Amino acid sequence: MSLYKELEEDLKEIIKKAGFEEENISLTPSNRKDLGEYQLNDAMQLVKVYHNNPREIANSIVKELENDKRFVNINIAGPGFINFTLSEEYKVEIINKMHDNLFNNIDKQEKKKIIIDYGGANVAKALHVGHLRSADIGEALKRLANLVGYEAIGDAHLGDYGRPLGLVVLEIKKLYPNLSYFDENYTGDYSEVELPITNADLERIYPEASNKARVDEEYLDEAREITKKIQSHTRGYYDIWKKIVEISKEDIKKVYKELNVNFELWYGESDAMEYFPELEKIYRDNNILSLSEGAEVVNVSSEDDKTEIPPLLFIRTNKTVSYETTDLATILQRKKEENPDEIWYVVDARQSLHFEQVFRAARRAKLVNDNVVLEHIGFGTMNGKDGHPFKTRDGGVMPLKTLIDMVNEETLKKITNESMTDEEKKKTSRIVAIAALKYADLLPFRGTDYIFDPAKFADLEGKTGPYLLYSTIRMKSLLNKAKNLSQEKAKILPGKTEQDIAVTILNLPITIKRAIDTKSLNEIADYLYNITSLYNKFYAENKVLIEENKDKQESWLVLTKVVYDINMLLLKTLGIEVPEKM
Numbered sequence: 001m002s003l004y005k006e007l008e009e010d011l012k013e014i015i016k017k018a019g020f021e022e023e024n025i026s027l028t029p030s031n032r033k034d035l036g037e038y039q040l041n042d043a044m045q046l047v048k049v050y051h052n053n054p055r056e057i058a059n060s061i062v063k064e065l066e067n068d069k070r071f072v073n074i075n076i077a078g079p080g081f082i083n084f085t086l087s088e089e090y091k092v093e094i095i096n097k098m099h100d101n102l103f104n105n106i107d108k109q110e111k112k113k114i115i116i117d118y119g120g121a122n123v124a125k126a127l128h129v130g131h132l133r134s135a136d137i138g139e140a141l142k143r144l145a146n147l148v149g150y151e152a153i154g155d156a157h158l159g160d161y162g163r164p165l166g167l168v169v170l171e172i173k174k175l176y177p178n179l180s181y182f183d184e185n186y187t188g189d190y191s192e193v194e195l196p197i198t199n200a201d202l203e204r205i206y207p208e209a210s211n212k213a214r215v216d217e218e219y220l221d222e223a224r225e226i227t228k229k230i231q232s233h234t235r236g237y238y239d240i241w242k243k244i245v246e247i248s249k250e251d252i253k254k255v256y257k258e259l260n261v262n263f264e265l266w267y268g269e270s271d272a273m274e275y276f277p278e279l280e281k282i283y284r285d286n287n288i289l290s291l292s293e294g295a296e297v298v299n300v301s302s303e304d305d306k307t308e309i310p311p312l313l314f315i316r317t318n319k320t321v322s323y324e325t326t327d328l329a330t331i332l333q334r335k336k337e338e339n340p341d342e343i344w345y346v347v348d349a350r351q352s353l354h355f356e357q358v359f360r361a362a363r364r365a366k367l368v369n370d371n372v373v374l375e376h377i378g379f380g381t382m383n384g385k386d387g388h389p390f391k392t393r394d395g396g397v398m399p400l401k402t403l404i405d406m407v408n409e410e411t412l413k414k415i416t417n418e419s420m421t422d423e424e425k426k427k428t429s430r431i432v433a434i435a436a437l438k439y440a441d442l443l444p445f446r447g448t449d450y451i452f453d454p455a456k457f458a459d460l461e462g463k464t465g466p467y468l469l470y471s472t473i474r475m476k477s478l479l480n481k482a483k484n485l486s487q488e489k490a491k492i493l494p495g496k497t498e499q500d501i502a503v504t505i506l507n508l509p510i511t512i513k514r515a516i517d518t519k520s521l522n523e524i525a526d527y528l529y530n531i532t533s534l535y536n537k538f539y540a541e542n543k544v545l546i547e548e549n550k551d552k553q554e555s556w557l558v559l560t561k562v563v564y565d566i567n568m569l570l571l572k573t574l575g576i577e578v579p580e581k582m
């Protein structure tokens with residue numbers, strides 16, 4: 001149990017001693033710091049049960065609080081709001097318990113297994129800004145879920161199945177018609193056939209093919225045919241598809257690695273299609289499919305829908321399957337292979353209709369038990385200064401690599417540490433750029449759009465990744481310089497700022513709980529900024545290394561270590577790497 005929860009439990013006992021029973025006590029950090037550090041609003045709640053005057057209830061609770069040395073400056077405000085402050089000794093105790101183990105102030109949740117579907121990169125297409133958000137938020141949610149004791153695993157769910165691949169293969173066929181992949185008479189082993197194409201070629205080929213298909217009906221038809229050939233494992237076409245997936249996946253893995261994003265499962269949509277025959281049988285046996293203009297669909301509308309939810313396209317007229325159907329097959333696959341309690345989809349909010357259709361169709365066929373949670377965790381867009389989704393100059397989607405380069409240009413200007421070689425500076429700048437981008441991405445509530453502003457993201461002041469990294473590295477360097485001084489136990493914390501830090505530390509579980517409840521990292525990003533700026537205030541007010549009062553000095557060092565550890569833990573949870581120096 002966290003220290004914060006323990007405090008709540010103790011307060012419950014105190015209220016009981018005063019003669020009242022309260023199941024959920026309402027301890028909150030005060031927003032009137034002049035009245036106290038915490039506020040207890042229970043007297044107002046208890047009135048409903050005990051019908052006393054709230055002031056009387058508050059008075060009896062205050063009497064009990066006064067018997068406990070942990071609480072000071074106890075007062076009642078308004079009709080019965082109790083305010084109090086924590087004693088210095090109690091704060092010292094909190095710091096020491098955290099010094100022993102940070103997990104002393106993190107609540108563990110009951111175990112459940114969660115598959116988090118995030119990343120969602122598409123094979124043979126460059127990763128773009130939408131994939132960045134999915135990767136950042138998904139990875140951090142996964143780390144957060146594991147931090148609180150869930151068993152969360154990430155699945156990249158690569159888009160390797162649909163028409164885009166048909167288009168890419170068609171365009172390659174136009175460019176290299178003589179490749180043996182397209183030669184019906186070829187009988188050799190395709191795994192030995194070279195494909196003269198790099199990932200950079202693929203990233204160029206797809207947009208070209210897609211533009212052609214937009215204006216050329218015949219070309220599009222050809223691509224459809226090829227998609228069908230790939231999906232039905234036609235020799236040659238299926239083999240070149242496999243090669244393309246391999247080439248592209250290697251590059252995708254590199255990008256995710258640099259972003260500090262790791263998946264336990266590297267499945268693609270195509271892997272789920274092994275379950276398609278079984279899926280199809282379930283839908284047929286239960287008479288869930290209906291015919292619609294030659295295609296087979298699942299009706300998913302419900303009487304109380306306010307807006308119409310169109311049917312889910314299960315099998316197209318030409319017998320290929322849609323993105324919806326691969327998602328259904330994936331649910332079946334996950335149920336069979338991992339049997340999770342929950343599946344979270346960290347995907348652009350603009351895909352909400354897609355997930356509504358998929359979840360309803362899955363429920364109709366009972367692909368998972370009713371108590372299994374299927375949740376779309378949508379996110380907003382990253383916009384340009386004009387307020388519209390961030391685009392390249394010619395209106396295309398912004399490739400992720402360009403985005404990182406743009407932030408890197410800014411962070412490179414900030415790395416001025418003279419002890420570093422140019423090579424080191426460059427390497428550090430990349431790490432800082434990614435931190436800057438990720439922090440900016442996680443700072444707003446996930447559903448909110450935000451503006452891409454590389455200069456602001458890279459700033460060493462304000463709510464930015466570089467500010468957090470710089471400050472955290474400085475804490476470590478202080479601890480290193482103090483290596484020969486005692487750093488065992490906090491003894492006194494007389495200053496106001498250090499007391500505020502202790503309270504912030506005690507409040508950590510509130511932040512973690514909100515983050516888990518909202519499945520958004522913004523509270524954690526904010527918390528990191530708050531504790532870091534408080535610490536920096538403390539750092540500016542005190543000269544730790546030359547302090548003569550040894551008890552004070554040791555306490556300060558322990559406090560520094562705890563803040564440093566919390567920062568490292570939370571930055572890691574956000575998937576942000578801290579460089580050695582900067």
Ligand code: ARG
Nearest residue numbers: 117120121122157159327347
């Ligand atoms: N590949 C998709 C895209 O780029 C995202 C996949 C999201 N996950 C899912 N299970 N549908 O839009």
